[in-house]
Every structure is written in C-alpha cells, then in structure tokens.
Amino acid sequence: MARTITATPSPPMRYIEPHAHMVSRVTDDYERLALAGCVAVCEPAFWAGFDRSSAAGFYDYFRQLTVTEPLRAAKYGLQHYCWLCINPKESEDVKLATEVIELIPPFIKNTNVLGIGEIGLNKNSRNELKVLEMHVDLAARLGQLVLVHTPHLEDKLKGTRLILDVLKNERRLPPERIIIDHVEEHTVRLVLDAGHWAGMTLYPETKCTAARAVDILETVGREKLWLNSACDWGVSDPLAVPKAALEIKRRGHPEAQIEDVLFNNPKKFLSQSPNFKLD
Amino acid sequence: MNRRQLLDLYFLEARGKLIDLAAFLDRIERAGGADDHRLEAFRAALHQLTRDAGGKPRAETVLLLMSDPTVEPLDHAPAKGATGAWPGPV
Numbered sequence: 074m075a076r077t078i079t080a081t082p083s084p085p086m087r088y089i090e091p092h093a094h095m096v097s098r099v100t101d102d103y104e105r106l107a108l109a110g111c112v113a114v115c116e117p118a119f120w121a122g123f124d125r126s127s128a129a130g131f132y133d134y135f136r137q138l139t140v141t142e143p144l145r146a147a148k149y150g151l152q153h154y155c156w157l158c159i160n161p162k163e164s165e166d167v168k169l170a171t172e173v174i175e176l177i178p179p180f181i182k183n184t185n186v187l188g189i190g191e192i193g194l195n196k197n198s199r200n201e202l203k204v205l206e207m208h209v210d211l212a213a214r215l216g217q218l219v220l221v222h223t224p225h226l227e228d229k230l231k232g233t234r235l236i237l238d239v240l241k242n243e244r245r246l247p248p249e250r251i252i253i254d255h256v257e258e259h260t261v262r263l264v265l266d267a268g269h270w271a272g273m274t275l276y277p278e279t280k281c282t283a284a285r286a287v288d289i290l291e292t293v294g295r296e297k298l299w300l301n302s303a304c305d306w307g308v309s310d311p312l313a314v315p316k317a318a319l320e321i322k323r324r325g326h327p328e329a330q331i332e333d334v335l336f337n338n339p340k341k342f343l344s345q346s347p348n349f350k351l352d
Numbered sequence: 353m354n355r356r357q358l359l360d361l362y363f364l365e366a367r368g369k370l371i372d373l374a375a376f377l378d379r380i381e382r383a384g385g386a387d388d389h390r391l392e393a394f395r396a397a398l399h400q401l402t403r404d405a406g407g408k409p410r411a412e413t414v415l416l417l418m419s420d421p422t423v424e425p426l427d428h429a430p431a432k433g434a435t436g437a438w439p440g441p442v
Contacts, residue, residue, distance in 0.1 A: 198427070226437075230420065231420045235425060323361060
C-alpha cells in the first residue's frame with residue numbers, strides 16, 4: 074500500500090515548484106517536497122538522457138505527464154501540472170519534431186497542461202531554431218502559455234539572444250505569457266527588458282547557486298522572477314527552492330519577500346492558464 | 353546587510369572556494385600536458401577577478417568571458433553537451 078501523508082506538521086512556508094522533472098525522481102521526493110511546504114509541482118517535457126527512437130516514445134511520455142504523474146503527486150497532497158513539447162536536445166531532427174508536435178493538440182485538453190514547454194535551444198543550430206518557431210506557432214494558435222529553456226553554459230548568451238529574436242517576431246504571443254528559464258547574471262536583464270518572466274534554476278555547478286540567485290533578486294528586483302530546482306536525473310536537488318528561501322532569510326529579507334518569489338510570483342504567471350487552480 | 357555582516361555570513365565559504373581554486377590549478381599544473389580553451393578562459397576569468405572592476409559586476413563579466421559571442425546560428429548541432437567555455441569558431 075502506498076504511503077500517504079494525512080497530517081503535515083506545520084510546514085515552514087508554502088511554495089510552488091515551477092520546474093521539476095518528476096518522472097526522473099523517486100516517489101520519496103514527492104514526500105520530501107510536501108513536507109517542505111510545496112503545494113504544486115510543474116513539470117516541463119524534457120530530454121530523457123537519451124534520444125527517443127520515434128514519436129511513439131513521446132506519445133507515451135505525454136501520457137505519463139498527463140495521467141501517471143498527477144496520480145503519484147496526489148498521494149502526497151501535491152497538485153501536478155505539466156508542459157508539453159519536444160525538447161531542444163532532440164530538435165535537431167526536424168522530421169521527428171514535426172511528428173511530435175502533431176501529437177500535442179489532443180493532449181492540451183488534459184486539465185493539468187499549462188502550455189508549451191520547455192522549448193528553446195540547446196546548441197543554437199538552424200534546425201533547433203526551426204523547431205522553436207514551430208512550437209511558438211503552435212502555442213500562438215492554441216492560445217497557450219510558453220516556457221522556454223535557454224542553453225547551457227557557453228551557449229546560453231547566444232541562445233537567449235536568438236530566442237528573444239524569435240519571440241519578438243511572434244506578435245500573437247504577449248511577452249508576459251512567456252517565461253524564459255535558467256537565466257543567470259548575463260541574461261536576466263535581456264529577458265526582463267523584453268517583457269518576459271524569468272526563471273532562475275538552482276543547480277550546484279552549472280546554473281545558479283542559492284547565494285547568486287539572491288544576489289540577482291537584490292540587484293534586478295523580484296517582480297517577474299521565480300526560482301526552481303529543475304530536478305531531474307542529473308546532479309540536482311528537489312529541495313533547492315526551500316533551501317534558497319532559507320538563503321533569502323539569512324540575507325535578512327522579510328518573509329513576505331520569500332512568499333512573493335516562491336509562491337505569489339509563480340502563482341501569478343501560471344494562473345494565466347485556466348488550468349492552474351490551487352485547491 | 354552591511355559589508356561586515358556579509359563577511360560574517362560568507363567569508364569562510366568563499367575562503368574555502370578560493371583554496372579549492374588554488375588546489376585545482378596546482379592539480380592541473382602537476383598533471384602536465386597542454387592547456388585547452390577551458391583553462392585559457394579560466395585563467396582569463398581569474399585575471400578579471402583581481403582587477404578593479406570599476407563597478408562592473410564580476411559574475412557577469414566571467415559569464416560573458418566564457419560565452420559564445422557570435423550571433424549566427426550553427427548549420428547543425430555538433431553534439432548535445434557544452435564544455436563550459438566557448439572553444440572558438442568551429
């Protein structure tokens with residue numbers, strides 16, 4: 074019989090985990106999230122660590138995101154939402170991407186789908202750009218929110234600029250309905266100045282540490298920023314968000330600021346989707 | 353927080369990271385062999401840390417120094433991963 078939590082001992086805060094790849098996590102992580110005060114977890118479609126051999130693999134993955142994961146999360150009192158796409162790491166194959174994108178519209182009808190994501194770029198190639206444009210067109214046609222992945226490490230700056238160019242040319246999508254994720258010090262202003270929301274991912278080595286994320290909050294403001302763990306099958310921490318809350322507190326900021334960044338901001342952005350309803 | 357409070361909060365952690373960096377460079381040097389674009393970028397970034405930044409944020413400067421500065425998309429993705437520093441035009 075699955076373990077269920079019937080009573081949680083006064084969580085220190087409530088928060089939303091806006092980016093977590095729970096299909097890669099053990100069930101114990103749902104329990105840890107719930108105990109830390111998480112009320113909802115949002116899961117963008119991503120790379121499995123290997124390339125799927127056909128669109129059928131994505132069909133099964135979308136069923137996992139829309140049917141299986143909400144049930145796993147519910148056992149711990151967590152709401153589960155998801156985003157659908159073919160991720161940038163598999164976007165070099167335009168034929169496969171076209172087939173996968175054709176699978177998406179029927180899945181959009183599921184009540185836990187928030188929009189199209191995490192789309193974007195990986196190595197900033199022409200094919201990746203073509204698939205990004207196809208996703209953006211799909212989101213515009215279906216009136217969906219968009220979550221954008223920016224490339225890793227040395228490719229992030231160029232990729233962010235290319236992504237912003239694509240989005241600037243798509244007038245059907247208001248910038249405030251798009252969140253651009255994995256920003257760091259050199260890209261956060263580019264994103265915010267374009268009118269988008271920005272996500273900071275808390276990774277120990279390859280993205281933001283908690284201390285750097287708080288630096289960014291202090292220097293650019295917290296109005297359109299959120300924090301996420303992006304926990305997946307790699308080096309990552311599903312409790313990175315509550316740990317960052319502790320960092321904000323250690324810096325002497327009031328609890329209200331923590332509530333803004335960890336709960337009110339993601340709620341405000343995600344509530345633009347009619348499917349996002351906190352119980 | 354004032355400077356003293358931030359030092360109280362972060363100095364030991366930063367000191368530990370600084371010694372780790374020193375040990376990393378010693379380790380690389382002991383190993384011998386040729387440098388590559390990552391180590392060259394790393395050394396250039398270290399140089400930036402010790403300069404008078406003139407108010408320019410150092411973290412952003414280091415990130416920019418490691419970044420691909422070009423604007424044209426690649427004809428095809430050469431691989432999936434990133435090395436952490438731009439190797440130059442392919």
